[in-house]
Amino acid sequence: MSGSIQSVERAAAILRLLGGGERRMGLTDIASTLGLAKATAHGILRTLQQEGFVEQDAATGRYQLGAELLRLGNSYLDIHDLRARALVWTDDLARSSGESVHLGVPHQGGVLVVHHVFRPDDSRQVVEVGAMQPLHSSAMGKALAAFDPVVRTQLLAADRPRFTARTVTGRRDVEDLLEVVREQGWASDLEESWEGLASVASPVHDRRGVAVGAVGVTGAVERVRESRDGAVRPALVAAVRDCARAVTRDLGGGRFRIN
Amino acid sequence: MSGSIQSVERAAAILRLLGGGERRMGLTDIASTLGLAKATAHGILRTLQQEGFVEQDAATGRYQLGAELLRLGNSYLDIHDLRARALVWTDDLARSSGESVHLGVPHQGGVLVVHHVFRPDDSRQVVEVGAMQPLHSSAMGKALAAFDPVVRTQLLAADRPRFTARTVTGRRDVEDLLEVVREQGWASDLEESWEGLASVASPVHDRRGVAVGAVGVTGAVERVRESRDGAVRPALVAAVRDCARAVTRDLGGGRFRIN
DNA sequence: GCGACCGGTCGACAATGCTGAACGGCATCG
DNA sequence: CGATGCCGTTCAGCATTGTCGACCGGTCGC
Numbered sequence A, B: 001m002s003g004s005i006q007s008v009e010r011a012a013a014i015l016r017l018l019g020g021g022e023r024r025m026g027l028t029d030i031a032s033t034l035g036l037a038k039a040t041a042h043g044i045l046r047t048l049q050q051e052g053f054v055e056q057d058a059a060t061g062r063y064q065l066g067a068e069l070l071r072l073g074n075s076y077l078d079i080h081d082l083r084a085r086a087l088v089w090t091d092d093l094a095r096s097s098g099e100s101v102h103l104g105v106p107h108q109g110g111v112l113v114v115h116h117v118f119r120p121d122d123s124r125q126v127v128e129v130g131a132m133q134p135l136h137s138s139a140m141g142k143a144l145a146a147f148d149p150v151v152r153t154q155l156l157a158a159d160r161p162r163f164t165a166r167t168v169t170g171r172r173d174v175e176d177l178l179e180v181v182r183e184q185g186w187a188s189d190l191e192e193s194w195e196g197l198a199s200v201a202s203p204v205h206d207r208r209g210v211a212v213g214a215v216g217v218t219g220a221v222e223r224v225r226e227s228r229d230g231a232v233r234p235a236l237v238a239a240v241r242d243c244a245r246a247v248t249r250d251l252g253g254g255r256f257r258i259n
Numbered sequence C: 001g002c003g004a005c006c007g008g009t010c011g012a013c014a015a016t017g018c019t020g021a022a023c024g025g026c027a028t029c030g
Numbered sequence D: 001c002g003a004t005g006c007c008g009t010t011c012a013g014c015a016t017t018g019t020c021g022a023c024c025g026g027t028c029g030c
Helices: A004-018 A028-035 A040-049 A066-081 A081-097 A139-147 A149-157 A171-183 A233-248 B005-019 B027-034 B036-052 B067-079 B083-098 B138-146 B149-157 B171-184 B234-250
Strands: A052-056 A064-065 A100-107 A110-117 A133-135 A187-190 A199-205 A211-220 B055-056 B064-065 B100-107 B110-117 B132-134 B186-191 B198-205 B211-220
Touching: A004 A040, A004 A052, A004 A064, A004 B005, A004 B067, A028 A040, A028 A199, A028 B132, A040 B005, A064 B067, A066 B005, A066 B027, A066 B064, A066 B100, A066 B110, A081 A149, A081 A211, A081 A233, A100 A133, A100 A139, A100 A149, A100 A199, A100 B067, A110 A139, A110 A171, A110 B067, A110 B234, A133 A139, A139 A149, A139 A199, A139 A211, A139 A233, A139 B005, A139 B110, A149 A171, A199 A233, A211 A233, A233 B110, B005 B027, B005 B036, B005 B055, B005 B064, B027 B036, B036 B055, B055 B083, B083 B100, B083 B110, B083 B211, B083 B234, B100 B132, B100 B138, B100 B149, B100 B198, B110 B138, B132 B138, B138 B186, B138 B198, B149 B171, B198 B234, B211 B234
Parallel strands: none
Antiparallel strands: A052 A064, A100 A110, A100 A211, A110 A133, A187 A199, A199 A211, B055 B064, B100 B110, B100 B211, B110 B132, B186 B198, B198 B211
């Protein structure tokens, strides 16, 4: 029986449902959305609640995600090998570039941010660790898709929503873009995800040469580009690629690889 | 049948096992630790892996926590009402106190950090969101235990490991300490958890008056205390209590409550 | 105060997942 | 270099376990 455990699968579906979209959901909602009997959903929810993965609002009886997920998510970060090795390099990159630095890994058709170094000034910033970035419009996403065939397939298969006027959505256009990224070894995002924000990213490879993550800097488009509508600042590109190369080397891979 | 779903319970146990202690575990280890048949553990692990909650090292075959947990943990933060309301106040507290600020909620016999504002200088700091603090030796833990009977019971029931020479471990001592905290409305941690670090914390109450969280500042003991072996800086205590009171008020509760 | 809705419960059925044993690959050790 | 253990994985049969539909009791809104 190489199938999956049904109840665990359903529990995961419930968690995913609670994690995306509505903040709180009622039992009936959850059950009907997933096509389950109310009693079935209730049993799973009761167990998840008991384990801390789900909490129930005492007043309204509605369900939401639980604190245990935050704790375990943090444990995941402790485990993360790539992240541990990248810590020191990304710190340096943030200092030298003066911009905030992200480390992302491919996850479920997107890029999951596993590390985030704040821009080294006193401005108010929010932690983005645990957040997702789109594959088709983020620098890290394109860097990963260009070097990992699996991610590339995901990118081409999924729909690519338009976030700004500069978002590239056409399949042909995306494919050409990835070709360029593969040739030059780095990717950019010039106001393709958010107005006014630009990023530069480069992939990190493990010892077998597969792209396991990407390092990127993000900042105001005025600081990332040389001039209005100009090219990305070469020094920034060099710094990002240096960082990505350093992490790759640290992972024990890429001795013979160029990125 | 008010029991729990067995397989979901076991899946949660596996996740908790992977989250605490060993970074990676083999199937046999996991199964024997939890008293499960290998095949049973394998089925659950396969499902968890498929859902992204667990990852398997391709080389060694060992299992570790998966990225989906980080994503969901982040979603939990988005949901968190207390955290959302506290954001602006904790920012102000960090600025005015010049120290790093934490917001914690009681969770599984400890304090789970749900928000963390960096000390407003350029020093290198790591995000502690998702980390746990002990009830008996942290300022937030004591603040929560003093005002929430459930947490208080947990604190008295659990064993209280000694972290430094100043950690209070005796049951009688802890009870007296909590009494003082309840009277004065705030708690401190003077090198009881880590050498050189001190904290001050005050509880946040919801509209029904129960302590749902705690706000605390943490810094070098030399900056928190007025003098060597002196009292905690009154201005710092006032700032923390102001912040906690503000959040409580924001939650719609505590109009008649003093903390 | 009536109705509709919601969360929760109950008991029966059978589908589901658990169990013990056996397989194949890998590394180690003799 | 073959034997031996260890480990992750698979298999098939059995009964435990979770699922289902119908049924409560409370609450909100009309």
